[in-house]
Amino acid sequence: MSQLDPIPYSDAQLRSILERVRTIAMVGASSNWNRPSYFVMKYLQGKGYRVLPVNPGIAGQELLGQKVYASLRDIPDQVDMVDVFRPAREATGIVKDAIAIGAPVVWMQLGIRNDEAGARAEAAGLEVVMNRCPKIEFGRLGGELSWSGVNSGIIQNRPPAAPLQRRVKARPAPSRNLDYGFETRAIHAGAAPDPTTGARSTPIYQTTAYVFDDVDHAASLFNLHNFGYIYSRLTNPTVAVLEERVASLEGGRAAVAAASGHAAQFLIFFTLL
Template identity: 55%
Template sequence: MKPLEHKRYSSEFLKEVLSETKTIALVGASANAARDSHEVMQYMQRRGYRVIPVNPGLADKKLLGETVYAKLADIPDKVDMVEVFRNSEAAGPVCDEAIAIGAKYIWMQLGVANEEGAARAEAAGLKVVMNRCPKIEIPQLFR
């Protein structure tokens, strides 16, 4: 698979990722309703996605009706997409964890990009989106 140019994504590519995704692991989930990760998790749930929160500080607690896991490997269910609400440096190891659990997609939030992690993920067959927010993309793509 040819690596993507991550400066821009086609609408078709983003629609494919969002349409084929059913279950999302949200790394960096927050219990603070004022945080973007909390708001995006809630939005994605309202759109019909199952969103599994990942945050070692909240492990085994409930967040928006879902059990929080300490790390991706702890999630017992199949995950389609790993959504990254961590800084760019931390996103590299998250990409490796996403590969290890057999995710199909990695979505790095606005301001988050890790070219090396993305390259490893793409070499393993995953599709990667960086520096985008699904809460912003969905209304534009699915009018």
């Protein structure tokens, strides 16, 4: 098995983690605004998480309103999850520190998998997620990722709900996701009941309004740091449903609907250059 083969975590498990966690220690947080660790930290803060950056190179400084720590062991507060933005070879040492501070969850980012470190953490009673991104999983489970035509793999009979902390009746979580047939995906993939009306059909939008909270929000959308609609491609709810449905039926990661046949040709030939 390759180190980066996908691990089949159930959506219920990932949602449970993201609902329980409140304070995240991000090992490898960067002060560079264009680094993934920076905008993942910023995104998670925007969703209500307290994210404590860990980076010995900038320890003592402030990053996105939080003090930067040199190591996990320097953090004086309780940590609910350790988010690892460091190479896989460093995961063993990070896991040792996570165990020492009593963090219940270790989450290794996309491209990071260390089975030995993961086994050590699980043996100590920690919950482990590897080769996944909490930002992407939050957006996927909450419906944001579908705005871009990405195949979320989720078909539901309720409006999308972000995995925020909420009081729910305790029940055993399924260990695996449901497998849906072609007919079900052909009708329901990409669509979900409207959160206001409960309607299951997706209206055809002829125009789309683009509203930005501020300049920083607009920049984060155009930089693809945040999920949302942008001017530079044909994006609206109708098209997003079409894109995700095509991606689901074709077994792909995502699909892109072009505004014209000429634009589609350009996309095809540009990738061959």
